[in-house]
């Protein structure tokens with residue numbers, strides 16, 4: 461397909477790899493923030509093609525993976541109530557909560573529906589005026605404009621039986637949390653391209669400057685990832701630390717200003733729990749006062765939750781780049797995509813699932829897709 | 830399964846409005862989807878857009894795409910190493 465196969469051209473990939481090999485003189489650890497990039501890297505075996513000085517560390521940028529058990533538990537409680545239609549993106553259904561996932565709630569007879577667009581949930585609400593329709597609004601800055609628009613439209617269209625269970629997360633505070641963590645080994649970041657399509661690139665400038673860390677806005681196809689790595693290595697070798705855009709076809713400095721205006725209207729910054737990581741200050745969005753009537757947490761009595769995340773699953777360490785999935789003792793043994801112990805094995809973008817699907821163990825050569 | 834992040838470029842083959850909201854039919858290599866253009870109202874038939882959760886979040890800049898590919902062509906100051914390659918998507 462256009463703009464996909466061209467950005468996977470093997471000859472150009474080799475040129476980029478050669479350039480990286482010619483530039484690098486010492487070990488550098490580069491974190492790709494986004495799960496889509498992790499998936500591309502593992503699928504194409506990019507980490508194995510790179511010179512051994514360049515180490516890729518997989519980051520926390522899989523929205524399904526970082527949604528905390530607490531949010532799943534709230535969803536499970538609300539979805540289990542009579543008269544509720546609970547709408548969600550499909551890949552959230554098998555994410556484990558403390559004791560159940562949404563899939564099991566559906567299997568037990570509740571009305572849990574998979575939607576492609578949050579607007580579909582608004583339409584379901586309009587078509588079912590005697591039901592309470594709740595949309596599980598999760599994701600990074602990429603899905604947030606769509607989710608904000610759904611809430612906005614529900615208000616405009618006077619649809620009062622619609623509400624949103626909001627558990628949005630933001631990338632820049634997560635990068636900051638990683639870079640300031642005493643365990644961090646990250647020398648440079650590949651920032652998630654589509655997050656920047658929405659938010660622009662400016663948010664990253666203070667981080668690059670303050671922590672002296674190069675941040676390269678990077679796309680998702682193999683050549684995009686390689687170009688991001690090439691630029692990060694060049695900056696590191698030259699002792700630079702700036703924000704650079706390696707994904708100009710999809711990212712402008714200012715981002716999508718229409719989307720940003722909608723986000724400002726609908727969402728406020730809030731502290732947010734990240735699965736396996738804990739609370740990161742000012743790292744999420746919640747609904748503004750203007751939209752409080754659409755807040756599912758206010759509309760439904762969600763009882764006090766006894767939240768417990770799995771103690772066997774090490775996804776928190778995987779998400780912070782502290783271990784590779786194959787270093788988890790459960791990987792491929794008790795934990796597989798069919799029987800996932802953690803969210804990083806559930807989501808197609810999760811690092812554990814990517815390793816399982818394309819590699820199965822830590823050191824077998826990539827098979828590609 | 831419907832993923833949270835799809836994020837692949839698709840080509841607009843038709844635009845229309847639904848209850849006052851600008852919409853488009855987008856072709857993803859043979860699979861078509863109806864997507865919302867509320868955040869990219871300038872997008873037109875023939876252009877490529879990147880979609881997340883049913884919304885176009887950006888119109889692909891084709892000039893920039895070609896500039897990147899040209900840049901990659903020019904890179905390569907060192908002889909090719911090994912036989913390992915990156916597979917087609």
Ligand code: SF4
Nearest residue numbers: 773774788795802812
């Ligand atoms: S392999 Fe399974 S148990 Fe281990 S970190 Fe990944 S999701 Fe958790």
